[in-house]
Amino acid sequence: DAKTTQPPSMDCAEGRAANLPCNHSTISGNEYVYWYRQIHSQGPQYIIHGLKNNETNEMASLIITEDRKSSTLILPHATLRDTAVYYCIVRVAAGNTGKLIFGQGTTLQVKP
Amino acid sequence: GAVVSQHPSRVICKSGTSVKIECRSLDFQATTMFWYRQFPKQSLMLMATSNEGSKATYEQGVEKDKFLINHASLTLSTLTVTSAHPEDSSFYICSALDPYEQYFGPGTRLTVT
Numbered sequence: 001d002a003k004t005t006q007p008p009s010m011d012c013a014e015g016r017a018a019n020l021p022c023n024h025s026t027i028s029g030n031e032y033v034y035w036y037r038q039i040h041s042q043g044p045q046y047i048i049h050g051l052k053n054n055e056t057n058e059m060a061s062l063i064i065t066e067d068r069k070s071s072t073l074i075l076p077h078a079t080l081r082d083t084a085v086y087y088c089i090v091r092v093a094a095g096n097t098g099k100l101i102f103g104q105g106t107t108l109q110v111k112p
Numbered sequence: 113g114a115v116v117s118q119h120p121s122r123v124i125c126k127s128g129t130s131v132k133i134e135c136r137s138l139d140f141q142a143t144t145m146f147w148y149r150q151f152p153k154q155s156l157m158l159m160a161t162s163n164e165g166s167k168a169t170y171e172q173g174v175e176k177d178k179f180l181i182n183h184a185s186l187t188l189s190t191l192t193v194t195s196a197h198p199e200d201s202s203f204y205i206c207s208a209l210d211p212y213e214q215y216f217g218p219g220t221r222l223t224v225t
Contacts, residue, residue: 041203043219099146100146100158100207102155102156104155
C-alpha cells in the first residue's frame with residue numbers, strides 16, 4: 001500500500017472549516033484514500049473514502065487532486081468534539097480483505 | 113452503522129498470567145477481523161489478521177505464541193495475551209470487516225503489574 005504524509009498537528013477555531021491535507025504521491029490506480037479519526041482512548045472511527053472523485057457525507061468532504069497524489073479532508077464547521085487524531089490511509093478497497101496500515105496522523109485541536 | 117464491541121474495556125493483571133480479550137461484531141457477521149496494539153502517543157500497529165475457521169496471520173515481529181488469536185465464529189474473535197509482562201501493557205483494538213469496510217471496537221486497556 002502507498003505511504004501517506006500528514007502534518008503532525010493543526011489547530012482550528014470552533015465553527016470554522018478544518019482542512020486536513022494528506023500527500024500520497026505513490027498511490028496506485030486501484031488504491032482508495034480513506035480517512036479515519038481517533039478520539040482519545042477510543043477506537044478509530046471511519047469518516048470517508050474516495051477513489052478519484054470528490055466525496056461528501058454527513059461528516060466531511062474529501063477533495064482528491066486530479067493526479068491523485070494528494071487529498072484534503074474538510075470538516076465544514078469544526079466543533080470541540082472534532083478534536084482527534086485524523087489518519088489518512090491509502091489501500092485497495094473493493095472486494096478485498098485489505099489491511100489498514102496507520103501512519104502517525106494529524107492531531108487536530110479545535111479551539112473555542 | 114456496524115457495531116463492534118470489546119470486552120473487557122479495562123483489565124489489570126499480574127505479570128506471568130494470561131488475559132483474554134473478546135471482540136464481537138454485534139449486528140453483522142465478520143469472516144475477517146483485525147487486532148491492533150497502540151502504545152501511548154503512538155499510532156495503531158497491526159498485530160494480526162483473524163479469519164473465521166482458520167489460523168490467524170501475524171504481522172512481522174509479532175509473537176504468535178504469545179498473542180493467541182481464535183476466530184471460532186462469524187461474530188467473535190479472541191486475543192489471549194499469554195504470560196503477560198509489563199511491556200505488554202497497551203491499548204488493544206480490534207476491527208471487523210463488513211463486508212469491505214473496517215469497523216473498530218472501543219479498545220481494551222491492558223495493564224500488567
